Amino acid sequence: PARVVVVGAGMAGVQTAVALREQGFAGSVTLIGAEPHQPYDRPPLSKAILLGTAEGSAFDVDFEALAIEIRLGCEALGVRPGDHVLETSAGAVPYDVLVLATGAGPVRLPGTEGIPGVHLLRTLDDAARLRPVLARQHEVVVVGAGWIGAEFATAAREAGCAVTVVEAADRPLAGALPAEVAAPMSDWYAEAGAVLRTHARVARVEPGAIVLDDGTRVPAGAVVVGIGARPATAWLTGSGIGLGAHGEVLADAGLRTSAPDVYAVGDCASFPSGRYGERLLVHHWDNALQGPRTVAANIVGAATGEAPEVYDPVPYFWSEQFGRFIQYAGHHPAADTTLWRGDPSGPAWTVCWLHEDRLVALLAVGRPRDLAQGRRLIAAGTRMDPRLLTDPARPLKAA
Numbered sequence: 001p002a003r004v005v006v007v008g009a010g011m012a013g014v015q016t017a018v019a020l021r022e023q024g025f026a027g028s029v030t031l032i033g034a035e036p037h038q039p040y041d042r043p044p045l046s047k048a049i050l051l052g053t054a055e056g057s058a059f060d061v062d063f064e065a066l067a068i069e070i071r072l073g074c075e076a077l078g079v080r081p082g083d084h085v086l087e088t089s090a091g092a093v094p095y096d097v098l099v100l101a102t103g104a105g106p107v108r109l110p111g112t113e114g115i116p117g118v119h120l121l122r123t124l125d126d127a128a129r130l131r132p133v134l135a136r137q138h139e140v141v142v143v144g145a146g147w148i149g150a151e152f153a154t155a156a157r158e159a160g161c162a163v164t165v166v167e168a169a170d171r172p173l174a175g176a177l178p179a180e181v182a183a184p185m186s187d188w189y190a191e192a193g194a195v196l197r198t199h200a201r202v203a204r205v206e207p208g209a210i211v212l213d214d215g216t217r218v219p220a221g222a223v224v225v226g227i228g229a230r231p232a233t234a235w236l237t238g239s240g241i242g243l244g245a246h247g248e249v250l251a252d253a254g255l256r257t258s259a260p261d262v263y264a265v266g267d268c269a270s271f272p273s274g275r276y277g278e279r280l281l282v283h284h285w286d287n288a289l290q291g292p293r294t295v296a297a298n299i300v301g302a303a304t305g306e307a308p309e310v311y312d313p314v315p316y317f318w319s320e321q322f323g324r325f326i327q328y329a330g331h332h333p334a335a336d337t338t339l340w341r342g343d344p345s346g347p348a349w350t351v352c353w354l355h356e357d358r359l360v361a362l363l364a365v366g367r368p369r370d371l372a373q374g375r376r377l378i379a380a381g382t383r384m385d386p387r388l389l390t391d392p393a394r395p396l397k398a399a
Ligand code: FAD
Pocket: 007, 008, 009, 010, 011, 012, 013, 032, 033, 034, 035, 041, 042, 043, 044, 045, 046, 074, 075, 076, 077, 101, 102, 103, 104, 121, 122, 123, 148, 232, 235, 265, 266, 267, 268, 282, 283, 284, 285, 286, 288, 316, 317, 318, 319, 320
């Protein structure tokens, strides 16, 4: 192909453009992004950037040297796959190959649109709006005890804010982790001086407070909503490109969409995992790093008639919350056995999930070596000895 157009200038889009060059693609590469800023990395937004210990997180990529044309402040509005044309706020853009990398957008709390003092945390602009909130040491209410809520609460406590986290479920990270694993994490909030209210649903937000459905009023100088994210794909409606139940682009094992010459990668797309036997929609950084290499390989390979490379990663992510470094690898729903290494009330422990004695996932709190060793064992599908596994003093290794 002569012209590759990548929509979305986040991690996945930038990595796709870079990987194309790394893999020797010599045609034109155009990267289109809705945000006005130089492409930047998102994880620091809820960490160093929020606390003001880092000013920015722009990717260290020399686009000019790589002959990658970037068009910022340009929003994709639709695509006509039959004509190989992308419609944007700056006009029509023809392509030979199109890569969808529009990421995800945060879910809003119903009825809070336009209410001052209600924040989301997804973009650099969101983080810039939240920095003065932390500096003023407001009483903040965080809605949602997920990854973003926990990281924001951590930063807000460090900045000296009074923090209340309200969570509709009975525990933090209810959507991500089983109850027995998330339960010990509830204590982290109190330890950090934050109040965690579970079974707490927000009925409405008023100026200066939120009101829960049991009538409780919680004072709030600012409200930060972290209740999840959805693929940013509304603009694809009517394009004929297949979307799934969460609005995600349905990619195949080679990250191709249902439309010819259109690929999808990162937070906006799901793919069939051969490893786990189900379709995965991953909203984590490592997926936006690894997926693009497959996309680039398949764009380059399609031209020479090579069989498409299959994307079948062991998912990985990390989170930094309440002074802890949490890492997760794999996908635990397929597990038949859960084993602990170390005491979950202590500072460092690991949970291992096995399926028929093979490690399928692991969550490590303050045990990066477990993660590194476990990730390899998961990838290799190695058979483990469950009795040896539970001794935290032994390295994680095959039976
Ligand atoms: P995005 O980063 O969302 O980038 C997509 C880009 O496309 C955006 O810039 C968007 O403006 C643009 N776009 C959207 N629609 C259009 C359109 N129609 N036209 C043009 N452009 C468009 N993951 C971890 O593993 N560990 C962490 O600690 C971690 N921390 C995080 C902290 C925060 C605050 C956030 C928000 C996310 C964090 N993540 C973390 C998740 C990680 O950042 C994402 O998985 C990753 O950014 C996904 O990359 P992406 O390129 O697919 O999507």
